[in-house]
Structure formats: structure tokens, C-alpha cells
Amino acid sequence: xxxxxxxxxxxxxxxxxxxxxxxxxxxxxxxxxxxxxxxxxxxxxxxxxxxxxxxxxxxxxxxxxxxxxxxxxxxxxxxxxxxxxxxxxxxxxxxxxxxxxxxxxxxxxxxxxxxxxxxxxxxxxxxxxxxxxxxxxxxxxxxxxxxxxxxxxxxxxxxxxxxxxxxxxxxxxxxxxxxxxxxxxxxxxxxxxxxxxxxxxxxxxxxxxxxxxxxxxxxxxx
Amino acid sequence: xxxxxxxxxxxxxxxxxxxxxxxxxxxxxxxxxxxxxxxxxxxxxxxxxxxxxxxxxxxxxxxxxxxxxxxxxxxxxxxxxxxxxxxxxxxxxxxxxxxxxxxxxxxxxxxxxxxxxxxxxxxxxxxxxxxxxxxxxxxxxxxxxxxxxxxxxxxxxxxxxxxxxxxxxxxxxxxxxxxxxxxxxxxxxxxxxxxxxxxxxxxxxxxxxxxxxxxxxxxxxxxxxxxxxxxxxxxxxxxxxxxxxxxxxxxxxxxxxxxxxxxxxxxxxxxxxxxxxxxxxxxxxxxxxxxxxxxxxxxxxxxxxxxxxxxxxxxxxxxxxxxxxxxxxxxxxxxx
Numbered sequence: 260x261x262x263x264x265x266x267x268x269x270x271x272x273x274x275x276x277x278x279x280x281x282x283x284x285x286x287x288x289x290x291x292x293x294x295x296x297x298x299x300x301x302x303x304x305x306x307x308x309x310x311x312x313x314x315x316x317x318x319x320x321x322x323x324x325x326x327x328x329x330x331x332x333x334x335x336x337x338x339x340x341x342x343x344x345x346x347x348x349x350x351x352x353x354x355x356x357x358x359x360x361x362x363x364x365x366x367x368x369x370x371x372x373x374x375x376x377x378x379x380x381x382x383x384x385x386x387x388x389x390x391x392x393x394x395x396x397x398x399x400x401x402x403x404x405x406x407x408x409x410x411x412x413x414x415x416x417x418x419x420x421x422x423x424x425x426x427x428x429x430x431x432x433x434x435x436x437x438x439x440x441x442x443x444x445x446x447x448x449x450x451x452x453x454x455x456x457x458x459x460x461x462x463x464x465x466x467x468x469x470x471x472x473x474x475x476x477x478x479x480x481x
Numbered sequence: 482x483x484x485x486x487x488x489x490x491x492x493x494x495x496x497x498x499x500x501x502x503x504x505x506x507x508x509x510x511x512x513x514x515x516x517x518x519x520x521x522x523x524x525x526x527x528x529x530x531x532x533x534x535x536x537x538x539x540x541x542x543x544x545x546x547x548x549x550x551x552x553x554x555x556x557x558x559x560x561x562x563x564x565x566x567x568x569x570x571x572x573x574x575x576x577x578x579x580x581x582x583x584x585x586x587x588x589x590x591x592x593x594x595x596x597x598x599x600x601x602x603x604x605x606x607x608x609x610x611x612x613x614x615x616x617x618x619x620x621x622x623x624x625x626x627x628x629x630x631x632x633x634x635x636x637x638x639x640x641x642x643x644x645x646x647x648x649x650x651x652x653x654x655x656x657x658x659x660x661x662x663x664x665x666x667x668x669x670x671x672x673x674x675x676x677x678x679x680x681x682x683x684x685x686x687x688x689x690x691x692x693x694x695x696x697x698x699x700x701x702x703x704x705x706x707x708x709x710x711x712x713x714x715x716x717x718x719x720x721x722x723x724x725x726x727x728x729x730x731x732x733x734x735x736x737x738x739x740x741x742x743x744x745x746x747x748x749x750x751x752x753x754x755x756x757x758x759x760x761x762x763x764x765x766x767x768x769x770x771x772x773x774x775x776x777x778x779x780x781x782x783x784x785x786x787x788x789x790x791x792x793x794x795x796x797x798x799x800x801x802x803x804x805x806x807x808x809x810x811x812x813x814x815x816x817x
Contacts, residue, residue, distance in 0.1 A: 306549065313545045321540045335541060342548045343555070417536040439531040464492040467527060474530045475523035 291315055294358040301349045309349070313342055316359065319441065320366055326436040327370045329425040337373065341366040356450060363441070364451045367433055374429050423473045431466035438463060482510050487517050491524045 291297070291311050300308035320341055325334035344365050352361060424435050430452075437443040437451060445463075449456045487510050493499040494507055511518045541547075 306552070309552075310545060310549060313548055317540045317544055318537070321544065322537050325538050326535075331538070334538075335544070338540075339544070339548050339551060343551050346548075346552050347555070416533070420530060420533075420535060435531070440535055460492065461489070464489065467492060467524060467531070468488060470531070471520075471523045471527040474527035 295354065298349065298352060298354070298358060301346070302352075309346055312345075312358070316362055317342075319359070320362055323363065323366055323436060323441055324370065326421060326424065326440050327366075327429075327433060329421060333373075337366065337369050341369045344369060360447060360450050363437070363443070364453070367451060370433065371429060420474070423470055426473070427466050427469060431462055431469070434459060434463050435466050435470070482506050484510075484514060484517050487511070487514075488520070491521060494521070495525060495528055 291314065292308075294312070294315075297308045297312050297315075301312065317338070321334060321338045324337040324341070325331065328334050328337055341362065345362055348365075352358070356364075424432055424440075427435060433452065434448055437448045438445075443451065445456050445459055448454075448459050448463075452459065487507060490499060490503070490507055494504070497504075499507070511521060
């Protein structure tokens, strides 16, 4: 197969009404066998079963990766690598957690690993943040967010919120996306990020404080 | 309670997850501190915005195929790591002795590639003839995967027929296919929105061959634009599991609805092919080895060329031969 670039295969992000806002993102009623059966088949080397697992979770994983990375190319790489890692590790999946939690954890790790790599080779570190225990400080860069005057549609509102989230350090960003975009509970986020719930809550509070100035300006427009 | 402490409690206040006593303290502070009151109001606004639904983005059409290709491309872990380590240790001081064996293996590989490349030379010879229809011995376009003409079903669905030869060691394969137009996936609502896929299984007791034939719905449009291609990925499982072959093939279905061709009831397959070749101004080459399989199969005359090509496709599938498209004007009917 030709190595088609992800961009060339991308559908219009706002093309379908049922893809838009409010759709429940947890896969359900897709007519595919339950995760438990598919995972068992994967563990016996059935690639087709893994293909079905991808089919079930590609939408949420890809969107999660997109909200984390902020661009399609990185989202594609992160989501693909997450599924490859999941495939390689499926033998060790024991069903203690939901597959969805597991795949979100893997995707988070792929994203954080990628950020680490980029920090080690900082050719694209405009959004780099130095996160300390108690505070975080962003570099002084030009704010990439659109001005309020530029915002007219829901889609642009989504873009604005996404960019505001992008301004956060990666750990906070991951938590905000998991909670507010993927609608995970504090407990699920604690499982995914392997952190105590208290840490999740306090970091999320910090992230929300950081977002409030940007987003309160937007509030006037909606 | 100071302002900093109040900020730490914003989320708990917003979600109402603090004790009544603490809530009372916070409310008391907010009633006295205008700055905190305004700050908390901005926080609450931000929370409302964050909880508004965000437009989803579409997953690229080829996403799954690309993941599967990445998985297939991974080096497989050895099933006998200790043995491999011993072999490596043993062979290290004798590396020279293995050069000859290595050279033999390279030579063997070149020979295999040469055999696989045969069809191209066959094609160039065949297309040099003036007749639009001729018979000669040719090999498949590439080993393992054959494809035939795309055919329209009743309605608007177009199917593409594959015949895939699986290694006997790999009894099953999974095929994913998607349509590309000028290098881009067709994302129009009228096109297929998900990659088509099918599972193949080698029929152990089939005396004919280890090939299996599958129809894959590749599009739901009545006519696929010229220049479209069909990309597909075949992933076999079994002893050599993880190996995969992926190809991009020409995808120009012969959608010739409405054109008539002179085919008489009872005409055999060759007469029909000649008529199709003449009416479409294409070359059709028939592999000598396919003749026995096709035999002289009389059938009722279809009403038009489209019907004739559909019938050929079905017949080819039934008789275990394939119609291979070499270029925009040359098709070949080959034995597996």
C-alpha cells in the first residue's frame, strides 16, 4: 500500500451533524462482540479481533490524541502508536481494568513519552512548559488563540477551547481533556494516569484556574 | 481563610463537594472579598464553557489499515531466543564460512523475484499485437493476490473481486480495502465511509488450490471517477503470521451500462470476450492455462457490455481464474 499521508485521507472534521457536539463517545451498540471476547481472541493471535477492537475505539482514541496534541499529524501518530503498543502488550492484559481505561492509559503514555522526546531534542518546543511540584510557568510566546472577534461558529468555539487547553502543561492538559472532553470521572482519570485521586483533583483545579482568564472572555460570546 | 486557600477550593465549591461548615467559611469570604467573588465568577464561567460539547474530528479512513500495517512491519520476537543466542555465539568466529551460504540465499531470492516479475514482460509482448483479443501463457501480475474486474451489483453497489493465494502455512488472512481518488480517500457521503474488509480462510480439502476468492464492496457510488485506485492490505495469520502484503491496484470498473454488444445466446466465453474487447476498444489476453478452466461455457446473452463483464467476473470466480487489469486498455484472464 502506498504510504498515504494522514492529511490526505482526512475527512472534514465538521462534515456530519451526528459527529458533532454532544455525541456520547463511549462506544456502545456497535454490533461488535464484547471487548472480553475480542481480547481473548487477540491473545490467541487473532489479528482480525484486534482490527475490531480498533474499529470500536479508534474514534475516541483519535479524538483524545487530537485534543492532546492539537494537530492531526501528531494525533494520527499518537493514536496509531497507542494501538500498536496495545497490540504488543495485549498478552499482559488481565481484565483488571476496562479495556477503554487501558487504551486511554496507553495513549496518555505515548503522548507523554513523545513530549519527553521532544524536550530532549527541542526543535519543536514552542509549547514547552516547565512543570514544578507547586506551579507551572509557560514560556513567553505569542498567544495562538484566535481573538474573540474571529469567533463566529460552534466549530470555532471548539477550536478556541482546544487551543486554550493546548496552553496547559501536558499533565494538566491530559487531565482536562480526560475530564471535560472525554467525560471521565476523577476515579477513571486516577486509574488512567496512575495517580491518587487527590492529586488528580488538585492538578485539575490548578488547570482550571489557569484556563479561567482565557475562557471567561469567550463566555461573553456564547 | 485567605484568598489563596479559597482558590484551592474553587472546584469543590463549584461541584458542591465540601462540607457545610467549609462552604459557610467560603461564602463568608466571598461576601467580603470582591476580588475573589469576581475571580470565582470567571472560574464558574470557564467550567461551563469547558463542559460544553466540542466538535469531534473524523478518524482518517486508512487509520486502521495503517495500524495493522505497522503491526505487521514489526520485527517478530524470536520464539527461541536462547537458541538464537547460541547460534550467534557459535557463528561469530566462523563468519567467513557463512558468506557462501549467504550468497546462495541472495541468489535464490533474486530468482524468486525474477519469477514474480514475469508478467510484465508477458504483458508488453501481448500488447504489441494488433488483435484486441489473444491467447498466450502469462503469469499473474504479482504473486499471491489477483484481482478481477469491478462489477456492479443490482443497485449502485460496486464490488471488486479478489482471488488471494495464501501460503499453506498461513491458513487465514484478513483483507482491508479502501478507495483512493487521486491519492485521497473518497470521503463523499456517497462513497464508502469505512474500509471494506473480509476474512479469508484457506479450504484445506479443496483439491483445486489454496486460493480463496472474496468479493469486497469497495464503493457505493454508481460510477467511480477515473483515476481512482483501490488500496488494500492482506494480512495473513499462521506460521508466518505478521507478514503482510499491501498493494495499490488500478480501480477502474467497467461501468458500461447502456452500451450494447452483439452477443448471441449460446455464444461461448471467448466469443463473448472478443465482443467485449471490440466494443470497449481494450485488449483482453487469455492465459492458455485458463482455457481448460473456462472451457466453452455457453450462456444466455447478456443485454449489454456491463452485463457481459459482470458475467465474466462471476464466471472467472467460479472457474478459479482471475481477470487482471494491467493498464487502462489491457486485461488478462489468468489461471491461478
